[in-house]
Amino acid sequence: MRCRKCGQKAVINMRQHKLALCCEHFLQWVPEQTERFIQKYKMFARDERVLLAVSGGKDSLALWDILLRLGFAADGLYIELGIDGDMQYGQRSQACARKFADAHGAHLITVDVHRKYGATIPELAQLTRRGKDKPCSVCGVSKRYIMNYVAREGGYAVLLTGHNLDDEAAVLFQNTLHWQTGYLARQAPVLPATDAGFVRKVKPLCRFYERETAAYALLRGIDYLYAECPFSVGANTIYYKELLGRLEAERPGSKLQFYLSFLQAREDGYFAGAKDDEGLRSCERCGQPTTAPGSCAFCRMWAAVRERKRESRGGSENPVVTQACGR
Numbered sequence: 265m266r267c268r269k270c271g272q273k274a275v276i277n278m279r280q281h282k283l284a285l286c287c288e289h290f291l292q293w294v295p296e297q298t299e300r301f302i303q304k305y306k307m308f309a310r311d312e313r314v315l316l317a318v319s320g321g322k323d324s325l326a327l328w329d330i331l332l333r334l335g336f337a338a339d340g341l342y343i344e345l346g347i348d349g350d351m352q353y354g355q356r357s358q359a360c361a362r363k364f365a366d367a368h369g370a371h372l373i374t375v376d377v378h379r380k381y382g383a384t385i386p387e388l389a390q391l392t393r394r395g396k397d398k399p400c401s402v403c404g405v406s407k408r409y410i411m412n413y414v415a416r417e418g419g420y421a422v423l424l425t426g427h428n429l430d431d432e433a434a435v436l437f438q439n440t441l442h443w444q445t446g447y448l449a450r451q452a453p454v455l456p457a458t459d460a461g462f463v464r465k466v467k468p469l470c471r472f473y474e475r476e477t478a479a480y481a482l483l484r485g486i487d488y489l490y491a492e493c494p495f496s497v498g499a500n501t502i503y504y505k506e507l508l509g510r511l512e513a514e515r516p517g518s519k520l521q522f523y524l525s526f527l528q529a530r531e532d533g534y535f536a537g538a539k540d541d542e543g544l545r546s547c548e549r550c551g552q553p554t555t556a557p558g559s560c561a562f563c564r565m566w567a568a569v570r571e572r573k574r575e576s577r578g579g580s581e582n583p584v585v586t587q588a589c590g591r
């Protein structure tokens with residue numbers, strides 16, 4: 265297989281684009297495409313302050329690398345969740361994020377959930393009914409909350425995540441299977457900021473296959489954490505990724521077509537009536553946006569933790585909640 269641009273030996277063949285490229289041209293092609301998507305979907309402008317959520321995995325570190333090569337002064341945000349176990353997932357992912365930031369002279373903000381709020385994600389899962397069987401649910405609520413909180417407090421115009429096409433197609437498949445029109449309405453490369461206080465959220469890698477972001481990270485020599493979160497074993501999205509992977513193997517381009525057709529339908533207004541950001545208001549404790557009456561899900565979660573801790577201490581007050589609100 266030869267590179268379409270120079271005829272040298274290709275390192276990757278992207279069947280969905282009928283495009284094979286050598287290392288040099290692939291490493292040029294990825295940032296070019298990313299910049300094209302940033303402009304096409306009007307994600308952000310050069311003079312805006314951008315914050316990238318960095319997990320230490322290949323996608324977000326590849327995206328950081330691409331942004332810096334494109335000349336965007338993106339800052340990083342790493343959230344230490346306290347998920348360690350045998351393979352020290354948290355420590356190793358933090359080390360990858362830190363190493364990248366130091367090597368590139370980039371600014372990395374770190375929020376340690378245990379230090380700031382009083383419990384790790386596995387502890388939080390144990391202490392709340394919501395997360396008892398599913399730590400991923402309390403983890404997702406916490407990550408979304410902290411990302412928005414830090415972006416807002418830091419005066420960033422936009423928050424970026426490293427979601428790739430495989431992530432997006434799997435979520436889309438799940439939402440379609442259950443016909444979650446509210447979620448479908450909110451699945452997009454760009455979610456605009458809301459008056460109630462959500463910052464703009466964008467996914468510049470949403471049109472890249474996972475194998476492309478992995479190839480980019482490897483060829484750029486980025487040291488990233490290969491391991492998945494130990495709690496992701498058996499997750500629905502992994503199952504849907506496998507199903508879509510089988511479809512893709514037989515029909516190259518299916519995943520991309522599935523996602524792009526959805527975006528077209530969305531643009532044509534098919535989900536316009538199903539907005540789920542209506543009724544957004546400010547949480548009475550922390551001021552972050554929520555659709556719930558009273559406190560937001562994050563504050564309610566920590567209130568439940570405080571309650572459980574108070575019960576186990578026989579009534580003494582615990583400072584967790586005031587910290588949870590970041591005040």
Ligand code: AMP
Binds near residue numbers: 324341342424
């Ligand atoms: P995941 O939900 O683990 O597939 O991650 C999707 C995206 O969320 C990543 O590409 C990152 O941008 C962001 N992310 C996930 N975990 C973290 C974390 N611990 N700290 C900061 N950002 C994260």
Ligand code: FES
Binds near residue numbers: 403404493
């Ligand atoms: Fe949150 Fe796995 S990363 S539970």
Ligand code: ZN
Binds near residue numbers: 287289
């Ligand atoms: Zn070439």
Ligand code: ZN
Binds near residue numbers: 560589
């Ligand atoms: Zn709140």
